[in-house]
Each structure stands twice: as C-alpha cells, then as structure tokens.
Amino acid sequence: MQIRINDPPSRHNLLKLATTAGGPAVAAHLPAARPVQAAWSAFLCIGLLIPCASAARGEDPAGEPISPWRAGMLDIHQISTGRGNAALYVFPDGTTMLVDAGELPVKTPRHTPDRPDGTQPAGERIVRYIRRALAHDPRPALDYALVTHFHDDHIGGPAENSPPAACGAYRLTGLTFVGEKLKIGTLLDRGWPDYDYPRPLDDDATKNYRAFVNWQIEHNALKVERFVPGRNDQVVLRRDANKYPGFAFRNVGANGEIWTGQGTSTQNHFPALETVPRPDWPHENMCSISFRLSYGEFDYFNGGDIPGVPPSGMPPWHDVETPVARAVGPVEAAILDHHGYVDSQNEFLVAALRPRVWTISVWDSGHPTLSVWNRIRSTRIYPGPRDVFATDLHHATRLVIGGLDKLASDSGHIVLRVAPGGGSFRVVIVDDTSESCRVKNTFGPYPSG
Ligand SMILES: [Zn+2]
Numbered sequence: 001m002q003i004r005i006n007d008p009p010s011r012h013n014l015l016k017l018a019t020t021a022g023g024p025a026v027a028a029h030l031p032a033a034r035p036v037q038a039a040w041s042a043f044l045c046i047g048l049l050i051p052c053a054s055a056a057r058g059e060d061p062a063g064e065p066i067s068p069w070r071a072g073m074l075d076i077h078q079i080s081t082g083r084g085n086a087a088l089y090v091f092p093d094g095t096t097m098l099v100d101a102g103e104l105p106v107k108t109p110r111h112t113p114d115r116p117d118g119t120q121p122a123g124e125r126i127v128r129y130i131r132r133a134l135a136h137d138p139r140p141a142l143d144y145a146l147v148t149h150f151h152d153d154h155i156g157g158p159a160e161n162s163p164p165a166a167c168g169a170y171r172l173t174g175l176t177f178v179g180e181k182l183k184i185g186t187l188l189d190r191g192w193p194d195y196d197y198p199r200p201l202d203d204d205a206t207k208n209y210r211a212f213v214n215w216q217i218e219h220n221a222l223k224v225e226r227f228v229p230g231r232n233d234q235v236v237l238r239r240d241a242n243k244y245p246g247f248a249f250r251n252v253g254a255n256g257e258i259w260t261g262q263g264t265s266t267q268n269h270f271p272a273l274e275t276v277p278r279p280d281w282p283h284e285n286m287c288s289i290s291f292r293l294s295y296g297e298f299d300y301f302n303g304g305d306i307p308g309v310p311p312s313g314m315p316p317w318h319d320v321e322t323p324v325a326r327a328v329g330p331v332e333a334a335i336l337d338h339h340g341y342v343d344s345q346n347e348f349l350v351a352a353l354r355p356r357v358w359t360i361s362v363w364d365s366g367h368p369t370l371s372v373w374n375r376i377r378s379t380r381i382y383p384g385p386r387d388v389f390a391t392d393l394h395h396a397t398r399l400v401i402g403g404l405d406k407l408a409s410d411s412g413h414i415v416l417r418v419a420p421g422g423g424s425f426r427v428v429i430v431d432d433t434s435e436s437c438r439v440k441n442t443f444g445p446y447p448s449g
Contacts, residue, residue, distance in 0.1 A: 060417075060428045065437040068136050069094075072244075072420030074295045078335065078359050079129050080391035080413050080432040082114040083107070083122035084153035084174065085339075085361045087302075088130055092247055092295060092420070093240035096134065097144040098184075099302060101126050103174035104152055104363075105159035112363045112392045115432040121163075123156060123177020129413070130182060132437055141183040143238045146227070147175060148304030149190060149288040150206040157205040167219070170211035179212060184222060187213065188234065190254040190289050192226040197255050198273055198281045227289050229257045230264040235291075246296040246422055253290040253306070253324050256282055256317075261327040269323050276315075285338060286320050292328050296422025297449035299331040301353055305338040308346030309371075321345070325352035332425065332448050333357040333416055336376070340368025350375050354382040356446050357389065357427060359414050365394040370401050377406070387443060389414045389427060412440050423448055 060067055069075050075090040084102015091097070103122040104111065114122065134140035147155055156162075156174020163172045165180055172180055179187075195201045195210060216222035228234060228251055235249040252259045256270030270282050288304025308321025321337060325348055334355045338344040339362055358376050360368055368376075368390075375381060376388060387408040398404050413430040426444035430437060 060426070060439050060442045062439050062441055064439055066415060066428055066430050066439050069133065070136075070420075074247075074293075074298070074416075074418035074422070075133070076300065076333075076416040076418075077129070077133055078361055078391055078414040078416075079126055080115045080363075080411070081122040081125050082112045082363045082392055084156070084363070085148075086122075086126045086129075086174075087335075087361075088133055089293070090133065091237055092244040093237045094137065095143045095236075095238045096130075096141065097146060097235065098126075098130070098142050098175075098178065099146045100148055100154040100304075101145075101156060101175040101178045102151075102153035103156035103177070105157035105162070105173065110365045110394070110396075112394050115392060116434050121173065121177060123172060123174050124181075126174075126178055127181045128435060130178070132435070141185070142178075143185045144235055145175065145179065145184045145187045146235070146289065146291075147187070147189040147209075148290075148302070149284050150201055150203070150209065151284055151305065152205040154304070155205055155209050158208045165212070165215070167215055169215040170208050173208065176208060176212040179216060179222075183220075184216070185238070186223045186225060187216075188225050188227045188289075190227055190287055192224050197287065227251055227254050229253050230259045230266040232264065244295075246294070248294040250292045250294070251289075252292055252303075252327055253288075253320070255287045256320070258320075258323045259327045261329070267323070269317060269320065271317065280315055280318075282318075286318060288320075290324050290328075292331065294422075295418055297332075298418050298422035298425055299329075299333075299448075300416070301328050301331045301334040301355075303335075303337040305341075305344075307338060307343040308349050309343045311343065319346065321349040325349035328353060331355050332446065333359065336360045336368065336372070339364065339366075340372045340376075341366055342369040342371065345372045345375050347375060347381055350378070350381045354384075355386065356384075357387050357416070357425075359416070360388065360390040362390045362394070362397075363392050365396040365400075367394070367397065368401075373401055373403060377403070387427070389429065389443075392432070408443060409441060418448075419445070 069090045072092050077088040079086040083104045085100040087099040089097040158171040158173050231251045257266045258269050259266050285305035288306045290303040293300045306320040308319050310318035331353050334353050340360045389409045393410040409429045412432050415428040418425040424445040424447050428442050429440040431440050
C-alpha cells in the first residue's frame with residue numbers, strides 16, 4: 001500500500017503514527033473509521049516535528065522542482081544514470097557523503113538507456129546532480145566519498161573513450177570523474193592501503209581508481225581511510241555535530257569482518273584463506289562495505305552488493321547477508337543488496353530489516369529477479385505494508401515479472417527525505433529524463449520507529 005502525501009490517511013497509518021508519537025493514549029483517541037484531516041495535521045505537527053505549514057501545503061508537489069535541502073533534514077538521493085550506483089547523502093548539519101559513483105564502460109541491450117541521455121558521461125551527470133542538490137552551499141564539496149566495493153558499476157570502469165585526467169595519470173570515469181571535479185575530504189574504501197584482499201586487486205577499474213587515489217593524495221591532500229567494521233566514529237557530522245545528537249553512522253561490515261551488534265566488536269565471517277580452496281575464496285561482492293545510518297527513530301541500511309543466497313554447492317559462509325542483518329535489525333528504509341539480483345535479499349535479511357520502504361538501484365534486466373521480488377513483498381516474511389521504488393526498471397524485467405506493476409515507482413531519482421529529528425520521512429521521485437529536478441511524485445510521510 002502506498003501513502004501519498006495528498007491521500008487521506010488510513011486508520012492503520014494514523015495508528016502507527018500515534019504509536020510512534022504519543023503512545024496508546026493517543027491511539028485510543030483515533031477516529032473510528034473516517035480520517036479527520038485536523039487530527040492528521042495535529043499528529044504531524046505535535047508528534048513528528050514536521051513544520052505545520054509545509055505539511056499542510058503538501059511539500060514537493062508533482063511538476064515543481066524538488067525543494068532545497070534545509071538544515072535538520074537528512075536527504076538520501078539515489079541517482080539514476082543508467083550506468084551504475086551513485087548516491088548522495090546530505091546529513092542534518094549539511095555534511096555530505098557520496099556512496100559509490102558507478103559508470104559501466106560497456107552497455108548492452110540488457111541495460112537501460114543512459115539518463116537523461118548519452119550526451120555526457122555518467123560521472124559528469126553525477127557531478128551536475130550533486131551541484132544542483134547542494135545549491136544551498138556556495139562551495140559544494142563532498143566531506144566523504146565511500147566506495148562499497150571495486151566493481152565498475154560502483155567506481156567506474158575505464159573505456160577507450162573515457163577522457164584522461166588533466167594530470168594524465170588516470171582516466172575519468174565514475175568516482176574518478178567526480179573526484180576530479182569536486183573536492184573530496186575523506187575517501188573510505190575496503191582496500192586501503194594494500195588493496196590485496198583476498199588477492200591483489202589489479203583489474204582495470206581498480207587500477208584506474210588506485211591511480212586516482214595515489215595522485216590525489218600527493219597533489220590534492222586527499223585523505224584515504226580503510227573502512228573499519230564496528231566503528232561508529234569514522235563517518236561523523238563535520239559541520240555542526242552538537243546540534244544533532246540523534247545522528248549516528250555505524251560501520252557494519254567489510255571483507256567478511258562483521259559487527260556483532262554489541263559495542264564496536266566484530267567477528268570474522270570468512271574462514272582463513274589458507275583453509276579454503278581457491279575457487280571458493282570470497283569474491284568482490286562478498287567483500288562489500290555495509291553500514292547503518294540512524295537519525296532519531298529513523299534507520300537506513302546499505303549493504304553494497306553483499307549476497308545472501310549462495311549458488312548451489314557453495315559453502316554457507318558465502319551468505320553474508322545473514323550475519324549483517326542480525327547486527328543491523330529493523331530499519332525504516334533500505335536499498336536492496338546487489339540491485340535485487342538473484343543471490344540477494346534472503347529471507348532472514350528481509351525479516352530482520354523489515355523496512356517500510358525498499359529502494360532498488362537498477363539498470364539491468366536482471367534487476368530485480370522474481371524470487372527477490374517475491375521475498376521483499378511477502379507479508380509472511382514480515383507483516384504490514386511496504387513500498388518499493390526502482391531507479392530505472394528495464395522493460396524486459398517488467399515483461400518477465402508481471403507483478404512489478406506493484407512498484408510504487410519504476411523510474412527516476414529516488415530521494416528519501418527525513419524530517420528534522422528523524423520522526424518521519426518522505427520519498428520524492430525526481431524526473432531522470434531531464435535535468436529539470438522536477439518532482440514526479442511524492443510518497444509519505446512515513447512514520448519512523
Ligand atoms: Zn553492483
């Protein structure tokens with residue numbers, strides 16, 4: 001079920017809001033059947049810290065440009081380029097973080113078209129998107145860039161027509177394109193400084209990325225850190241942390257080292273390599289970074305491309321989702337692991353995270369697969385409504401999986417916009433067929449907690 005901002009709220013949704021905002025005493029006073037607009041506004045304003053005026057106006061109406069980020073909001077933009085994952089996070093104090101900036105070097109009919117079109121490389125599109133989203137900042141920059149893992153749909157892959165960097169040391173594609181145009185404060189990845197787990201990483205995409213890293217460290221004061229699972233102090237509010245004590249960023253996993261959910265302790269999920277036959281060694285997706293971000297009652301999960309359904313005959317520890325999900329617990333919103341591919345979103349993870357909103361970063365006809373779609377939709381795995389938003393569903397996927405007409409949205413940039421304090425959030429879908437920033441649709445508000 002979808003809750004659109006202009007829809008009258010159902011009793012069920014009011015009940016959830018009341019339970020979050022005011023407890024059973026408030027819930028007992030809910031209208032019996034017909035929703036009352038005044039009660040809806042009162043709950044929003046008193047209980048959820050949403051400015052009354054904006055709630056009453058219906059913020060971000062369709063057809064208008066998306067409203068600017070304001071202090072106190074948490075924005076998570078899943079950017080649609082047709083060439084890979086890229087997400088911009090704007091934290092409540094204005095601290096910015098880029099999570100991945102993919103650019104597939106080669107496209108096939110399995111892939112969706114470039115967005116908004118193929119006249120500029122994906123890296124350039126991401127830069128332009130970031131500049132528009134950070135228009136409130138006279139000197140837009142990225143306080144953090146986080147690379148979940150070293151695949152071209154997450155960091156960019158060099159192609160023959162990828163332009164060279166001004167220094168000549170690397171090619172501009174995806175993350176390296178963004179880093180050439182926008183200042184990055186701290187870069188976090190799973191491999192620094194040796195890039196040798198489980199074996200030396202020397203594919204074209206990683207070599208290009210490492211050339212970028214080395215040059216930027218030497219000439220541009222780039223700070224690079226290895227992402228350390230368990231820590232909650234590696235990504236912090238850089239601009240006004242004291243004002244937003246409800247914000248937290250938990251490193252969950254990387255390279256098979258996974259937070260236990262207690263303090264900062266971790267466990268090694270992968271066995272020692274010398275005990276494992278080489279064909280069974282962890283692959284790149286299994287080594288992906290995962291994290292949980294919290295703001296008040298709002299929690300969000302990103303697991304990169306971790307798998308949870310090992311291929312037949314592979315050892316059970318190739319399921320990375322289960323220990324990660326055990327540590328993370330319930331969240332309000334999550335992005336599907338591995339674009340909803342066949343090896344992802346196992347039942348344990350779906351039941352443990354049980355989000356109200358799923359997002360999928362898709363550009364390939366295998367995203368998502370039928371089994372994944374059925375699991376995330378299953379009310380036997382977890383009860384209650386949930387909405388699913390995809391960046392760019394391939395038409396072939398829609399033909400194969402008839403039920404995908406139940407997607408809340410099948411195309412566009414997906415903006416999760418969390419209200420000041422974290423008590424509720426909305427989903428704003430922004431047109432990706434132009435750079436107009438025009439809102440296609442708005443969903444919510446969804447209560448947190
Ligand atoms: Zn990927």
